[in-house]
Amino acid sequence: MWNPTQLRTVTSLLSVTLCLQCVGFSGQVEAAQATVRRQGDWWIAESRNFSVWMQSTSSDCCAVIGRCEMLRNELLARWRAADGISGEDWMIPCVVVVHPQQEQFARAVPVSSRQATGCTTVTVDERRVIFRRIDLRADARDWSGNALPHELTHVILADQFSGQEIPGWLNEGIAMLSESKELLARRRAVLIEASRAGRLPTMTQILAAGEGGATIDLNLLYACRCSLLQYLENAEDRTLLCQFTREVVTTKNCDRALRNVYRFEEGLIELDRRWRKSVEATGRELDRFSLSCGRAARVSPISRLVPARQVELVKTKNEGRSDRFPRDDQGDV
Numbered sequence: 001m002w003n004p005t006q007l008r009t010v011t012s013l014l015s016v017t018l019c020l021q022c023v024g025f026s027g028q029v030e031a032a033q034a035t036v037r038r039q040g041d042w043w044i045a046e047s048r049n050f051s052v053w054m055q056s057t058s059s060d061c062c063a064v065i066g067r068c069e070m071l072r073n074e075l076l077a078r079w080r081a082a083d084g085i086s087g088e089d090w091m092i093p094c095v096v097v098v099h100p101q102q103e104q105f106a107r108a109v110p111v112s113s114r115q116a117t118g119c120t121t122v123t124v125d126e127r128r129v130i131f132r133r134i135d136l137r138a139d140a141r142d143w144s145g146n147a148l149p150h151e152l153t154h155v156i157l158a159d160q161f162s163g164q165e166i167p168g169w170l171n172e173g174i175a176m177l178s179e180s181k182e183l184l185a186r187r188r189a190v191l192i193e194a195s196r197a198g199r200l201p202t203m204t205q206i207l208a209a210g211e212g213g214a215t216i217d218l219n220l221l222y223a224c225r226c227s228l229l230q231y232l233e234n235a236e237d238r239t240l241l242c243q244f245t246r247e248v249v250t251t252k253n254c255d256r257a258l259r260n261v262y263r264f265e266e267g268l269i270e271l272d273r274r275w276r277k278s279v280e281a282t283g284r285e286l287d288r289f290s291l292s293c294g295r296a297a298r299v300s301p302i303s304r305l306v307p308a309r310q311v312e313l314v315k316t317k318n319e320g321r322s323d324r325f326p327r328d329d330q331g332d333v
């Protein structure tokens, strides 16, 4: 079967190539030049920085690639303060595959990501990104407003820190800052509910590698990491968060980075204290808002609010050639 990278190397003589002005979902996206063609079950749009694969329609495919270019510009502008981020076009486009349903998505991603709504794969060779790919599920709720910018943030961070490991809590926290207001509100609701119940994890648990084991609810862990990054982003100018991220990545010492960049004299202890106070203040603010609106302060149960967690694989070593599909057991792509 065809795969995205094969398509880049094989001339598609039978496909129809159209030159379109792609406009994003909102209709407000700046037009982006792209070509769209048909290959088997797939529509493939290609622009300066992306190669988007979809099975629905050519116009959907065109709209998504317009949104990808727009989001890339937005994210670069947002994080450009972090020195090292280049606004130049990528030499190797980012492949974005939008699978129609979870079943196809699950076959295309590692086992650990099968329940997720998005998966990013980046291959780095000698500190240079040689492969970028995002897998998404078209059946996931608001995937273009949540999973797409979330995963694209991972790609951009991987570019910035190519070859260097970004701590999971930081990588995820920054990626969640790109999600929709609706999803951020749901994450906040999870956080406030836990705070009121005295169930917030410790700072050590929040910053620990991995997903906290079986003891912490994943939705809560993600909500905490998101909130922590929101706090750091809002505490000072965003450029400080960029500096902080760079120092954490290069020194692996979060405590010292907090002292150096944010001037938190007590490092992590001070961050923990300040962040918990901010969470409590947010809870009180929500209570006041609810009272003034005459509504109950509580939100809907967590289990019905938070979609499947978003997990991605970021390969930081060169694991195979850059011109091949990331997994060998693909049957549908």
Ligand SMILES: [Zn+2]
Binding pocket: 150, 151, 154, 171, 172, 175, 310, 311, 312
């Ligand atoms: Zn993520």
